[in-house]
Amino acid sequence: MKSLILVDADWIAFQMSSACQFPFRCHDGVWMPFAKEDDVFKAIDERMEYIKEQTGAKKIVMTLSSTDNWRHRFMDTYKGNRDPMNRPVALKAAKQYIAKKYTTLTEPGLEADDVMGIYATDPNWMPSYRKIIVTIDKDLKQIPAWHYNPEGDFEPWKQDTHDADALFFVQALAGDMTDGYSGCKGIGVDTAAKLLDDEPFVWERYEHVFKSGKRAGEKEMRWRKAPAENRYEQALSFYLKAGMTEDDLMNNGAVARILRHGEFDFKTNQTTFNTRELLEVMK
Template identity: 35%
Template sequence: MGREHALHQVQGRSGGLLLPVSEKLTVLIDGDIIAYKAASVHQKTFDFGDGPVYETDLEGAIGLAENLIYTAAEKLKASSIVACLTGPLMEISARNFRKELLPTYKGNRKGPKPVLLPSVKEYIRSTFDTKIKDGIEADDVMGIMCTHPSLIPGKKVIVSIDKDLLQVPGRHYNPDTDTKRMVSEQAGDRLFMMQTLTGDITDNYPGLPRVGPVKAAAILDEEPDGPIDPEITQLQWHWSRVVKAFEKKGLTEDDALVQARCARILRHTDYDFKRNEPILWSPR
């Protein structure tokens, strides 16, 4: 399928439009995970004592990436596909605003990436309607597009296996577990605060030391000492609990804020479209 065709409709493998335009539904595909999986499956690594040697199959990797994307689109009866990717890719740099906030962010990922990863990502970019923004990750692009009221008309579904994206209010589909979810703003905000406390080993930001999911939930669910201002939101209340927990361990609100800004998946209110840069999250 050519790129121009993919911009407007998803052609099923048996032929035909999957949904009429009046019922437009766009799948926001996590292209990073698709590309990584396809490139990894079609790479064999051998070591004969003088360093690794790779056997790769680019045609197979491209075929698998396409199959994963179209299978998800057909499963959801989508009318449009948008693939979201993270740089570097052609003119898009490897800059990441989270690394500017916390230099150790993703600094633990030292192993070699699949050899075919850049080629598969370029193929996705050239074949599908693809969105990529300098300085932010594919997760952020999906979060912005899913929550923006007018960038994409109709319904949007985030397609990813990444649990972090469940911070984003809206429709979600996990193709590995064949699970559909509708995430409310309150549920998304709670997960955001949970991850601020627990951190993320994969992304290498620590959160609050020695706090796992059970302790994090207990911190957020702590009963107030007295009446709560009726004007305070759930997110503001949870943030006050997060700051209190950080201060109990000799840390500051600024320390908590760095963790929150690393944890937060951007929504459309977290992005400056004129400057093309993220707006750092603030509790105020």
């Protein structure tokens, strides 16, 4: 089967415009970042030729983020820690070049990640091609599709649905501070991932009565483990134990989600998935 690569053009534009930027000393002693557009454009083309060769792709489709972002409806701090001044000076020109030179997909309200996730899992879009997601972003492993990371993979590989869903659970609990959402207090990636090794459990509060000693007869509230019906109940219990709310879980889970086919209504520009339902049906 012929291969098609869905490329994170936000990353390509940023990486190549950064690589071609260098400091320039003006005559008055002021230093400024400097880049030649032609060098940036050449670097983009060379990078894409390399990726095309490594994947054996016959077709390239670049994905660029929209200026607006549906995740801000759930969390206004999402990516709010990004410094707009700390961007390569030729970044805008690089994106414009990509949009002009290559077949490019941009959808209102969507990040490039979501565009890749939706089209890679759409069985009716380019059905005669094996669609490969090309990015260095680990979050895209939430998508059950073919993947290729030019900085870590020797060849394309396929992510299965079980592992993709597991990564979503981990992100919903652990969050991602680089993207501006904290997840559950006190829960990191390793802790969240280890939970998936066993059957789901919840933390429940109970009243403990001291049997002896100076505090004999006194009562205090403690936490203990109890069986859970599904991963949603488990995730919620961790949030509640940390003094957080169900809304915190729903919002963190929402912004953590990389969209798949059927999870976005292009007519209303609204997401159609539900964090609770996604976690409840996890295998």
